[in-house]
Amino acid sequence: MQSSVAVIGAGSWGTALAMVLADNGCKVSMWARRQEVVDEILSERSNSKYLPGIRLPETIYPTADLQHAIKGHHYVLVAVPSVGFRNTMRELSAFLSSDVKVIHATKGLDKDNLIRLSQVMLEEVPQLKPVNLAVLTGPSHAEEVSRRSPTTVVVASQNRVTAETFQDLFMNSYFRVYTNPDVVGAELGGALKNIIALGAGISDGLGFGDNAKAALMTRGLMEISRLGLQLGAAQMTFAGLAGIGDLIVTCTSKHSRNWRAGYQLGQGKTIDEVLSSMNMVVEGIYATKAAFQLAERHQVEMPITTAIHSVLFEGRSPRAGVEDLMGRGKTHEMEEVARISMSWES
Ligand SMILES: NC(=O)C1=CN([C@@H]2O[C@H](COP(=O)(O)OP(=O)(O)OC[C@H]3O[C@@H](n4cnc5c(N)ncnc54)[C@H](O)[C@@H]3O)[C@@H](O)[C@H]2O)C=CC1
Numbered sequence: 001m002q003s004s005v006a007v008i009g010a011g012s013w014g015t016a017l018a019m020v021l022a023d024n025g026c027k028v029s030m031w032a033r034r035q036e037v038v039d040e041i042l043s044e045r046s047n048s049k050y051l052p053g054i055r056l057p058e059t060i061y062p063t064a065d066l067q068h069a070i071k072g073h074h075y076v077l078v079a080v081p082s083v084g085f086r087n088t089m090r091e092l093s094a095f096l097s098s099d100v101k102v103i104h105a106t107k108g109l110d111k112d113n114l115i116r117l118s119q120v121m122l123e124e125v126p127q128l129k130p131v132n133l134a135v136l137t138g139p140s141h142a143e144e145v146s147r148r149s150p151t152t153v154v155v156a157s158q159n160r161v162t163a164e165t166f167q168d169l170f171m172n173s174y175f176r177v178y179t180n181p182d183v184v185g186a187e188l189g190g191a192l193k194n195i196i197a198l199g200a201g202i203s204d205g206l207g208f209g210d211n212a213k214a215a216l217m218t219r220g221l222m223e224i225s226r227l228g229l230q231l232g233a234a235q236m237t238f239a240g241l242a243g244i245g246d247l248i249v250t251c252t253s254k255h256s257r258n259w260r261a262g263y264q265l266g267q268g269k270t271i272d273e274v275l276s277s278m279n280m281v282v283e284g285i286y287a288t289k290a291a292f293q294l295a296e297r298h299q300v301e302m303p304i305t306t307a308i309h310s311v312l313f314e315g316r317s318p319r320a321g322v323e324d325l326m327g328r329g330k331t332h333e334m335e336e337v338a339r340i341s342m343s344w345e346s
Pocket residue numbers: 009010011012013014032033034050079080081082083084085088105106107108140141142143279280281283
C-alpha cells in the first residue's frame with residue numbers, strides 16, 4: 001500500500017524531505033504557512049525562495065490548510081523552525097489522532113521552558129504516544145539532499161518499530177538512514193552544534209585559520225557532550241552522525257546558515273544587520289540563549305557557548321570573545337582521563 005505522509009513546513013528542509021519521500025513512492029501533502037509558496041509549487045513546481053533551481057515532483061501536494069494537510073495521513077513529519085514549533089504543534093493537536101506516527105526534523109530547543117522538541121510535542125499533543133514519536137537529524141543540508149547527493153542521517157526513537165518504520169520510509173539510494181534509541185542525544189546534538197557553527201563562522205570571519213576551527217569543533221563537541229550527559233544523553237551518540245557528523249557539516253559548509261551568520265559577525269556586522277540580510281532561519285542564535293541558561297542551571301562548564309552568548313547578547317566584540325576563550329585558566333584536556341590515569345596520581 002502506498003504510504004501517505006504529511007510534511008508540516010515548506011522551508012528548505014521540509015521541501016527537501018518531501019522530495020525524498022516522493023522519490024520513495026509516498027503520497028506527500030506539504031503544509032506551507034504562506035499561500036504564495038503553495039501557488040508557486042502548484043504553478044511552477046518550484047519553491048524558489050528556499051530551494052532555488054530545484055524542480056519538485058508532481059506527487060507533492062502543497063496546501064496552506066493545516067487540517068487538510070494532515071487529514072487521512074499515516075505519518076506526519078514536522079520541519080518548522082524551533083521558534084514556531086510549539087504553536088504549530090498546538091494548532092496540529094486538534095487534527096492529530098492518537099495512532100499517528102510523528103517525526104520531527106527541527107534542530108533547536110524550546111526557548112521558554114528549555115526542553116527538547118519531542119517533549120514539546122507531548123505537552124502540546126497529549127493524545128500522542130511517546131512510542132510513536134521519532135526525531136530525524138544528522139549532517140544533511142537541504143540544498144544537497146534536493147540534488148540527490150549522498151547523505152546519511154539518523155532516526156531516533158525510544159521504540160524500535162517506530163524507528164525502523166521511519167527508516168524504511170525515508171531510506172533510498174542517496175539517503176541512508178541509521179536508527180538510534182537515544183532521542184535525547186539526537187535532539188541535543190542537532191540543536192547544540194548550531195552554536196559551535198556560529199563560532200566557526202565568527203572565527204573564519206575574523207580571518208583565523210584551520211587550527212582555530214578544529215579547536216572550536218573539538219572543544220565544542222566536548223561541551224555539547226558535557227551538557228548532553230547531564231541531560232540524559234548517551235555519550236556515544238555524540239561520536240556519531242547526530243554529534244560530530246553534524247558538527248563537521250555545519251562548521252565547514254558554505255550552505256550553513258549558522259556558519260554564514262557567524263562569518264558576518266566576525267567581519268564586524270551587528271546581529272541585527274546579519275539577521276536582516278538572511279531570509280532563512282539561524283537556529284544557533286536561539287540555541288545559544290537556551291544552552292547558556294541550561295549550562296547555568298545544571299552547573300555545566302560551556303566556555304564556547306558562554307563566549308558566543310557574550311558576543312550575541314552582551315555586546316562583547318568577537319575578538320574579545322576569542323581573547324576570553326584563549327585566556328582561560330589552564331585545565332586538563334579531559335578531566336575524566338586525567339582522573340583515572342594511575343601515573344597522574346598526586
Ligand atoms: N535547511 C537545512 O538544510 C536543514 C534544516 N534543518 C532544520 O529544519 C528546521 C527548519 O529549517 P528550514 O526549513 O531550513 O528553514 P527555512 O528558513 O528554509 O524555512 C523556514 C520555514 O518555516 C516557516 N516558518 C517561519 N516561521 C515559522 C513559524 N513561526 N511557524 C511555522 N512556520 C514558520 C517559513 O515560512 C518557512 O516555510 C530548522 O530547525 C533547521 O535547523 C535541519 C536539517 C537541515
